[in-house]
Amino acid sequence: MLVYVISMLMVGLGAYALMLKENLIKKMIGLGIMSNGIHLFLISVGYKIGGVAPILKQAGLEYLATHSVDPVPQALVMTSIVINISITAVALSLIIQAYRKTGTIEADKLRSLRG
């Protein structure tokens, strides 16, 4: 139960940084914390304390059904981590470009756009 609370706290903290911090790098750190919170949540959905790896060779089918860790969330999290890396790479390169063009990475100074 504690791990769910922690993961939701991470999501909340990340969302706070992503939305309310003005520094773009801090926003990106917030995005990282938020998605890692979701990943932690997803992993703990399929986790069992004292669970074994779901490999059929070592144990019988019935033993695995009760004792193994669910492998699907881990596969999902791997995919999601890769996606997050790409997003972070694109975001940081955009921030570099923004710094070169405007000389600032503070969102409130950058904003010449209307809603």
Add this chain to the structure above:
Amino acid sequence: MDSFYGLMTLLITAFVIPVVSLKTEKLAPYIAVASSFVAFILSTTTAFTVFREGIQVQQMEGWPAPFGITLAVDHLSIIPILLVSAVGFLVILFSFRFISRRKTEYYSITLLLLGSLMGVLHTGDMFNLFVFLEISAITSYILVAFKKEKESIEASIKYLIINSISTSMILLGIALLYGALGTLNMADLALEMSAISDTFMPISMGLILSGLAIKSGFVPFHTWLPDAHPAAPSPISAILSGLVISVGMYAIIRVSSTVYSSYAVVFNMLIVLGVISMTVGALMALMQHDLKRMLAYSSISQMGYIGMAVGMATPLGLAGGIFHLINQAIIKSLLFLCSGVIIHKAGTHDMRKMGAKFSSFTAGVFLIGVLSLAGLPFFNGFSSKLLIYIASFNAFPLLTVIAVVTSAITAAYGIKAFVLIFMRNTGKSSITGMPLTMQIPLAILAMLCILLGIIPGIGESLAGFAVSNLNNMPYIRAVLGG
């Protein structure tokens, strides 16, 4: 399922282009045009198969349904598949002469964007939907920042931040779904969903649908759209405004009608969001002086129409919504491509400062687009809006009044734009010929506007087909096999 190979063609050629371009950049446009044309042909043959034989299902790598990834094309998803492949092909053909620099990046990433949109339309798996939505989002960020100007980079950062919140919400919703039901296949989820009542289900529904609502630009979540869509090069604006938000809307219809079919509250939310987007979008569009910004707000307004119609949840409303989805994509890509020509010639985005002489072809095509947008009779916007009016009149007559008034506002800003751009020939710049590769897409899209207006039966029967099959039992049976 042929269109799956179309999807693979798009994705593979997206990576072939950079390799080929190591030698010479000249080949990139040809490869892109050929690949998107192949995708269009394959989607068309799939469309015939779907209408003849019903839902087409493909299990990836032969894993049976709830375990592997399922690709399914049914009567609902074939319409956006046709739209994406056809409009995508026309837009790439238009870019042929329009984009003169950094062709490798442009064509490679555009094909990746089109391929990921096709992926969203094909998939029958929630997590796969998320992955393809993320690919389309990342490629959109890159293409919005393509010009590398101050405005486009800022718009792209803003788009990235708001869209990251949306995708995180979708992922969290999917995590809750998996935690509660232990499956991610949409058909399997629908079966499990009707069996249990879990307190987490409304939360996951709220997270996923608000995430998708951000992606399709409904009003409280729209703030990224009027910055991001105009900042991109014009062909990309056409893809973003015509296809990307339509695919977001498709995802809303798919998720709400297949997975969360037992929760009626979704549809009431869609009506509220739709009416707000419709009016606010139209009013904001009326106040703009920037041509592309006006068109972007107009997209929000049109998405509002679609949301309201789908929210009625009656067969007529859904048919109207899906028909308007088709028309919106055609009209908006036509107008954005046209705005590319206009802005290129006038050298400014500001409609008040445009005084150049334009060819009568540009003016005619733009006029057709504007009149269709406003919903004049004999143009396609009219036939779908008529369905929406009738559907909303049957449910809530007040909404019909709002929709008609909004149409009048739409006509007002459309005519204002036309008058400002074309009726004041103060400039002295001479008329230069437009390349054929730019004329053909504009002409085809304009003809489609008129064709669907004169013979609305085509679109109505397509949309009707989609709606009559929206009952999710055939879908579940086809996917799970049994």
